[in-house]
């Protein structure tokens with residue numbers, strides 16, 4: 001009897017295997033180059049490794065293929081692309097604008113906020129929120145950024161010539177800045193402590209998402225709901241949302257007491273240093289609530305989205321930029337000379353016109369975001385079949401765009417691993433495919449906070465370089481990446497700051 005049962009099991013498994021691999025769509029899909037498939041489970045075991053090894057594995061696999069490969073673990077079909085031509089096909093229009101299933105992992109936290117929503121809801125929200133990042137408003141945010149950048153330098157001043165772990169210092173700065181600008185709420189001593197809890201919880205969430213990602217079976221909602229990981233994730237999300245809820249309540253209280261600060265008839269800023277009423281992002285949402293365009297849970301999901309996207313990405317970008325400057329003294333000196341040419345010996349804060357003049361610093365920012373793109377991958381669900389690199393990709397496939405690997409392709413960037421800001425000089429960029437460089441993604445679902453991010457990166461870095469010389473301790477080649485939602489270094493990034501004689 002036992003033999004009969006065994007034979008039935010084996011035959012069933014073989015038939016299943018044949019179905020999975022040989023039905024028409026699978027045959028087409030399996031033409032795409034990919035890792036060796038294992039019986040029944042395809043490639044699922046390949047990523048079943050600790051999260052700290054996942055990033056290296058991913059980069060190593062990407063090197064084996066030429067801009068496209070598949071990952072197949074029935075019923076999930078994924079295609080990974082890191083070539084500009086295919087990236088353009090996917091990103092340039094609305095046809096493939098729906099986010100991939102892999103974002104489901106962060107849905108319990110960011111819900112249907114701008115990053116994850118699609119269709120009419122996304123369109124309506126993007127329309128409400130686009131004015132919040134208009135240049136006139138960024139000019140007002142800039143005053144706050146400069147104040148915070150000054151505070152950042154005061155924090156560094158307390159650690160002169162000591163070894164500093166730079167990332168937490170920068171994350172404090174970017175969190176304070178997004179709270180004070182977009183959310184219109186200054187973190188007090190008490191709320192700063194809550195901010196610290198928030199930052200740690202965001203890191204913890206990144207780890208839980210990475211764990212779910214590598215354990216493919218946890219993608220099944222039913223299995224996930226029985227796991228201890230789900231309980232842990234829910235608790236962490238509660239911590240994060242308690243903080244954002246307080247931010248919303250505080251702003252609402254302020255508006256109830258002082259009236260709305262939005263006054264469209266008043267022209268925004270002539271003068272760069274006069275503090276004017278700020279039309280914060282959150283104010284726009286609260287005004288939209290009054291007009292019945294959004295409800296409280298809608299506001300919560302947007303605040304969660306912007307609070308996270310608005311601080312963790314730029315913290316990653318500024319940290320890697322400082323790492324690069326500390327490790328390339330000649331380039332740091334050129335940035336410093338640029339500051340001298342703009343400010344002379346003055347210690348005045350930077351104006352937006354000053355920031356516009358920081359051309360060389362901007363090249364350094366671009367090059368940092370090439371080598372260390374904070375959002376290292378974006379992903380879409382292909383609702384329709386599409387041809388990519390001459391392969392027919394069936395509808396229903398998940399499409400992952402590996403920005404990190406695209407940006408490090410030797411055929412697109414000569415000496416790709418060398419930090420060379422000059423490669424972004426206009427004369428050196430003429431022949432570059434527009435989708436060869438996409439740190440902020442591209443097309444209609446590109447980053448809404450791009451200008452905010454560049455402004456913040458310039459404000460913080462210029463304030464630091466004007467006052468301090470950075471000396472390297474951590475070397476770029478020692479960095480081990482972990483890629484949850486944001487590109488991070490597993491280990492602290494250490495450096496020394498030495499005071500300059502102004």
Ligand code: HEM
Pocket residue numbers: 114115116126182305306309310311313314317369373374375377378379438439440441444445446447448449450452453
């Ligand atoms: C260096 C900093 C930043 C980088 C590299 C970056 C990168 C990106 C990328 C690649 C996307 C596309 C994501 C996808 O398609 O899945 C994106 C979207 C987005 N980013 Fe950023 N971002 C940065 C800073 C910011 C800031 C400062 C904010 C807000 C203040 C922000 C808010 C958003 C939002 C809301 C979306 C979703 C947009 C939509 O789908 O309509 N980002 N960002």
